[in-house]
Amino acid sequence: xxxxxxxxxxxKKPGASVKVSxxxxxYTLTRYAMHWVRQAPGQRLEWMGWxxxxxxxxxxxxxxQGRVTISRDTSASTAYMELSSLRSxxxxxxxxxxxxxxxxxxxxxxxxxxxxxxx
Amino acid sequence: SYELTQPPSVSVSPGQTATIPxxxxxxxxxxxxxxxxxxxxxxILVIYQDNKRPSGIPERFSGSNSGNTATLTISGxxxxxxxxxxxxxxxxxxxxxxxxxxxxxVL
Numbered sequence: 104x105x106x107x108x109x110x111x112x113x114x115k116k117p118g119a120s121v122k123v124s125x126x127x128x129x130y131t132l133t134r135y136a137m138h139w140v141r142q143a144p145g146q147r148l149e150w151m152g153w154x155x156x157x158x159x160x161x162x163x164x165x166x167x168q169g170r171v172t173i174s175r176d177t178s179a180s181t182a183y184m185e186l187s188s189l190r191s192x193x194x195x196x197x198x199x200x201x202x203x204x205x206x207x208x209x210x211x212x213x214x215x216x217x218x219x220x221x222x
Numbered sequence: 223s224y225e226l227t228q229p230p231s232v233s234v235s236p237g238q239t240a241t242i243p244x245x246x247x248x249x250x251x252x253x254x255x256x257x258x259x260x261x262x263x264x265x266i267l268v269i270y271q272d273n274k275r276p277s278g279i280p281e282r283f284s285g286s287n288s289g290n291t292a293t294l295t296i297s298g299x300x301x302x303x304x305x306x307x308x309x310x311x312x313x314x315x316x317x318x319x320x321x322x323x324x325x326x327x328v329l
Contacts (some may be wrong), residue, residue, distance in 0.1 A: 112305070115319070138318060140318070147322045148310075149320065150317055152317070153317075164316075165316075198264060206253075208253075208255040208270040209255075209310075210267055213264065214264060
């Protein structure tokens with residue numbers, strides 16, 4: 104069965120970086136795109152970006168351009184999301200989500216990784 | 223940038239029909255998708271490409287999309303359907319877009 108298992112919760116200081124992993128099992132990573140979505144406490148879902156896991160091409164939301172990097176390690180069947188220059192407003196639950204392509208719906212989601220930014 | 227708008231809350235009595243709208247400029251020209259999220263859980267896809275149901279989603283969930291509005295309809299609403307519902311679409315320049323979410327209360 105398809106599973107996306109994310110890394111554990113992180114606590115970071117303002118200005119630091121965080122890298123969240125998403126290990127895929129039950130399917131071949133490179134046959135599906137991987138998107139990243141975050142949700143601040145009590146807030147809406149916010150799309151962050153996606154990666155074509157086949158060729159490594161990425162697209163990011165303009166709001167986070169320059170601070171977010173999505174990558175993958177095909178040998179490890181794992182996708183990554185790194186966010187730099189962290190601010191308190193980046194405190195959120197971060198999800199990876201599988202899709203057939205950039206514009207397709209997200210049919211499987213990871214369990215979420217809580218990132219807390221606090222001094 | 224592209225935006226999707228949903229009402230913050232919708233209430234429905236058990237057994238009745240709940241409708242949740244999602245509005246966006248010319249939304250009917252692109253595909254809309256709907257996700258259900260219960261407290262402390264990851265979202266799950268309940269409707270994709272306007273009106274298709276993934277395997278395992280009950281038949282009481284349906285969707286439509288025309289003009290500037292997509293609509294999620296839950297017929298014979300049950301207590302287990304109480305959750306937050308998010309519409310989502312893809313805009314070629316913005317990327318993925320979510321609505322603000324609608325809290326469905328079954329009372």
